[in-house]
Amino acid sequence: MNSFWSWYITIIVVANILACWWLIRWTAKPRPGEAAQDETTGHVWDENLSEYNKPMPRWWLWMFYISIVFSLIYLILYPGLGRYPGVLNWSAETAYATEREQAETRYAPLFAAYAEREITELATDREAMQTAHRLFGNNCAVCHGADGGGAPGFPSLTNNEWLYGGSPEAIKHSIMHGRQGFMPPMGGVLGERGVDEIATYVYSLNGRSAPDRLVNAGRAKFQQHCAVCHAADGTGNKALGAPNLTTENWVYGGSLEAIRASIRDGRSGDMPGQQALLGEDRVHLLAAYVYSLSAERDTEQE
Ligand code: HEC
Ligand code: HEC
Numbered sequence: 001m002n003s004f005w006s007w008y009i010t011i012i013v014v015a016n017i018l019a020c021w022w023l024i025r026w027t028a029k030p031r032p033g034e035a036a037q038d039e040t041t042g043h044v045w046d047e048n049l050s051e052y053n054k055p056m057p058r059w060w061l062w063m064f065y066i067s068i069v070f071s072l073i074y075l076i077l078y079p080g081l082g083r084y085p086g087v088l089n090w091s092a093e094t095a096y097a098t099e100r101e102q103a104e105t106r107y108a109p110l111f112a113a114y115a116e117r118e119i120t121e122l123a124t125d126r127e128a129m130q131t132a133h134r135l136f137g138n139n140c141a142v143c144h145g146a147d148g149g150g151a152p153g154f155p156s157l158t159n160n161e162w163l164y165g166g167s168p169e170a171i172k173h174s175i176m177h178g179r180q181g182f183m184p185p186m187g188g189v190l191g192e193r194g195v196d197e198i199a200t201y202v203y204s205l206n207g208r209s210a211p212d213r214l215v216n217a218g219r220a221k222f223q224q225h226c227a228v229c230h231a232a233d234g235t236g237n238k239a240l241g242a243p244n245l246t247t248e249n250w251v252y253g254g255s256l257e258a259i260r261a262s263i264r265d266g267r268s269g270d271m272p273g274q275q276a277l278l279g280e281d282r283v284h285l286l287a288a289y290v291y292s293l294s295a296e297r298d299t300e301q302e
Contacts, residue, residue, distance in 0.1 A: 006082030178273030
């Protein structure tokens with residue numbers, strides 16, 4: 001705020017408070033020709049309804065004066081007059097920073113203790129997972145859904161099928177450093193017909209029926225253009241984050257139209273790294289939480 005605006009605001013605020021003071025004095029003053037207090041003004045309605053000239057109630061006046069005094073004290077203590085920071089030097093920014101610091105000293109030891117433990121073991125600790133559930137809700141649910149079930153473009157974390165791998169280390173790496181998937185747009189190279197053929201082939205990979213002619217043409221082209229990333233059998237490549245195309249779990253959708261769009265226009269999913277934002281200890285706990293979400297693995301263990 002430059003000094004012009006600072007003064008502009010200061011003058012308006014002070015003038016308003018003074019105006020309130022003046023207004024209340026002015027209205028309370030008796031006027032020449034006015035009926036004396038507690039006498040009627042001489043106006044009569046409906047034959048017997050007459051108007052008295054009563055002063056404003058004491059309590060009301062006091063409230064008014066008190067609020068004027070309150071606002072003056074407030075403006076001395078807290079920022080409100082342009083650039084003047086107030087005697088207490090309070091600011092929303094420092095208040096937030098102090099609160100964060102207090103929370104950090106309170107919770108950091110808790111997360112540090114969790115970080116000592118193995119992810120696989122931590123994943124079975126109910127209390128730890130309840131804390132992790134809240135962390136997930138605050139930091140991950142916007143993209144992956146409150147239950148981790150995902151949304152179009154945001155992979156499900158519950159289906160035990162992974163773009164980058166489901167080992168504790170791979171999950172932790174995904175969360176710490178983020179992941180950037182890149183599927184190049186191939187509409188230009190393949191042409192409308194090529195996209196159609198390959199899309200139909202991919203569509204058929206998980207056992208759905210599709211016209212043989214298109215599937216056969218698509219199979220050959222898939223080997224040529226796609227196998228390098230998605231593997232010859234379409235099961236994907238975790239080093240690249242290239243999804244398995246042979247199951248019912250799709251990141252971007254498994255309809256013929258969605259598959260066509262993936263091939264024609266490409267895809268580039270971005271998982272933001274959380275190291276800087278949350279710190280390693282919290283990420284460790286979240287990795288255990290994500291690890292615990294895969295229902296399938298849990299039933300495998302039982
Ligand atoms: C801004 C949206 C966004 C947020 C927030 C986000 N993610 Fe992700 N996440 C993604 C996307 C998109 C991918 C897939 C990246 C790709 O396509 O390569 C992903 C991938 C992942 C993966 C790898 C999945 C696999 O199949 O290998 C894990 C694990 C993960 N996220 C966990 C988390 C956790 C835990 C949080 C919270 C701390 C989180 N994500 C926050 C968007 C997000
Ligand atoms: C350079 C490596 C690469 C090549 C070549 C490639 N892909 Fe991909 N593909 C990927 C990656 C990585 C993703 C995931 C993108 C993301 O996470 O945003 C992907 C995503 C997809 C998806 C979306 C899957 C889903 O779950 O929604 C489809 C479908 C697909 N690819 C099909 C193909 C086909 C068909 C070809 C050949 C024409 C092909 N890809 C070529 C790397 C590749």
